[in-house]
Amino acid sequence: VNKRTKKWIPVTFGASSLPSFKENVYRGIRYIQKEITPAQFFTNESDMGTGLDPTNKQE
Numbered sequence: 001v002n003k004r005t006k007k008w009i010p011v012t013f014g015a016s017s018l019p020s021f022k023e024n025v026y027r028g029i030r031y032i033q034k035e036i037t038p039a040q041f042f043t044n045e046s047d048m049g050t051g052l053d054p055t056n057k058q059e
C-alpha cells in the first residue's frame with residue numbers, strides 16, 4: 001500500500017512460497033512507485049533493458 005496515494009495491489013492468491021511472496025511484494029512496490037510498467041511486472045530486475053524486457057525496443 002502506498003500511504004500517500006492509498007494504492008494497493010494483490011501480491012499473491014492462495015498458498016505461496018515465501019521467496020515468491022517477497023519477490024511479488026518488491027515488484028508491487030516498484031510498480032506503485034512507477035519504477036516499472038505492468039508489462040515489466042514479472043521481468044527480473046537483471047533482465048531490464050535486455051531482450052527479455054517486454055518494453056525494450058531493439059531494432
